[in-house]
Amino acid sequence: MAGTSQVVLRPKTTDEVSAILKYCNERKIAVVPQGGNTGLVGGSVPVFDEVVISTQLMNNIISLDDLSGVLVCQAGCVLATLEDHVSAYNLTMPYDLGAKGSCHIGGNIATNAGGLRLLRYGSLHGSVLGLEVVLANGEVLDCLSTLRKDNTGYDLKHLFIGSEGTLGVVTGVSILCPQKPNSVNVAFLGCDSFSRVLDTFKQSKQQLAEILSAFELIDAASMLTVKENLNLSSPIEDYPFYVLIETSGSDGNHDKEKLDRFLEHLMETGIVENGTVATEPTKIQNIWGLRERLAEALMHDGYNYKYDVSLPLSKFYGLVEAMRERAGAATIRVIGYGHVGDGNLHLNLTTSEYRQDVMDLIEPYIYDWVSGCHGSISAEHGLGFKKKDFIYHSKSKSAVSLMKKMKHLMDPNGILNPYKMLPSD
Known part of the structure; x- marks a missing residue:
């Protein structure tokens, strides 16, 4: 989706991010954090006239302990750059994405990116040891721990992993890098x-x-x-x-x-x-x-309707067959691939150009089908702007209600990435 903004700010430090958010919060100016802008659900796109805060210049690697394998860096570091850096110490990043040449680690954390080797290394909730986050009012939350075990109070970093920039802007990351396989x-x-x-x-x-x-x-x-x-x-x-x-x-x-x-x-x-x-x-x-x-091959067909869902393995390919029967005649192709190891299906349909009649065949049918199998409508891409109103297909009303209360508590003026993740109601 295309976005509109009159201002793009590119801070280099956490203090600069803090000053920006403090200024915007006092004047109730909405902001959109933006990393490599590789997301697929519009999470980093300004919907109206929000100020874009780009982490592009926040790309410093702060430290790497090659004994413990703990890397500390700024949020704007590109994943492939980090992989190259830790590889020199016989370590590897605990996740791998097709967009690794341009995606930022801060954006990966904000969307809880999964990738190709979650089966081996688990999710970012297990790999991320600490975060530095700037809150809506400009306050810097320092939870940038490098310890693997720290059982003191609420583990606040988990609030921000997968929160899509709606609760705070991630500026620093501490992540555990496993040994590179021989x-x-x-x-x-x-x-x-x-x-x-x-x-x-x-x-x-x-x-x-x-x-x-x-x-x-x-x-x-x-x-x-x-x-x-x-x-x-x-x-x-x-x-x-x-x-x-x-x-x-x-x-x-x-x-x-x-x-x-x-x-x-x-x-x-x-x-x-x-x-x-x-x-x-x-x-x-x-x-x-x-x-x-x-993903590259599909672009040659024209328009691509991309879906990323989690399903019980017994139902995993059934969705592809159901969509092929429902919409196949109206499309160039309907394909299914993905991470069987963690139940994550990538379902893609293509047409030569965008067609509303095809979209009507897909949504909300696909979400109803996934919900009926007790799956998730988003396995690793998040909800962003495009899927936010379908959140009830995967989360209960009480869960969404609590999310809204947390959002209001941490961002009472609603300046952080508005119109994203939480439903319009």
């Missing part, structure tokens, strides 16, 4: 049904256990998209479903032995029809490209 392997497998995909996942948890770092699904329609629009090719023949499994560990021989034994079991039992394994960086990158470049 050995990485990727298996790319073909399955003849989604039930076989689930069988493969169950076996992977049992047999790969501690070295399993990613389990991704690509359906046949997704594979056709990257073939047609990007001229990419699959390393195996055509199947209804493809599974990308990544393992990472400290001992290459041990990991390869476990992966080979796992794949042998899948083939012998008929769970998987065919597959290939990559251990060289170039081949690994090529296989990951089939998954990570799907």
Whole structure:
């Protein structure tokens, strides 16, 4: 969505952010925090004439303790830059996104970004050790702890992780970076049904256990998209479903032995029809490209209706089938891919240009379907402006009521990212 603003401010320090918010709060001027602006639900876009506070110049890495693995940095640091920095110390960032070349860590935290390896490293609620946040009145909340254990009072940082800038502006981050794996392997497998995909996942948890770092699904329609629009090719023949499994560990021989034994079991039992394994960086990158470049491939069709939901695994692919039956004739394609390891489905529909009749087929049907399965209408993209009025599909009235009370308590003048996350009522 396009936004409108007459003023964009680019502070370099927390004190400057504090002065801006104090000034705006006293005059009841609305503001929108903006990082890399890579979000998909309009969370960082000014709706009317809000002042944009960009964290682009707040890009200093403050410290890195290579013994504990704790990184402290400003909120405007680009994720890929941080990955490069910690990699020199044999560490890795605990999450990985397709937009890592431009997204900011502050925005990642504000939206509780998930990414490709949540299965291995968990969510940001577990990785973030501390935050520095500027409140609506300009007060600086210093919770920038570097301790892994600190059981003293309310753990306030969790209020701001996933709050989409509606409770405060994140300016500093303390995050735990795990050891960089010495050995990485990727298996790319073909399955003849989604039930076989689930069988493969169950076996992977049992047999790969501690070295399993990613389990991704690509359906046949997704594979056709990257073939047609990007001229990419699959390393195996055509199947209804493809599974990308990544393992990472400290001992290459041990990991390869476990992966080979796992794949042998899948083939012998008929769970998987065919597959290939990559251990060289170039081949690994090529296989990951089939998954990570799907968003790019979809853009070639024209207009993309993108949805990000969490579902019980038993219902995971059912939504794709339901939307294909409901809207397929009106679209170029309906595809489903995503993180089976954490139940996060990315559902995408395309048309040559935006069509309201197609949107009417999608919404609110998709949210009703997800709610009926006790899923979440947003797994990792947040609610922003586009999904805020559908929050009751995933949260109870009492929960939303408490959120509103917290918002009013911390931002009584309503200047922080208005019209976002909380419903219009």
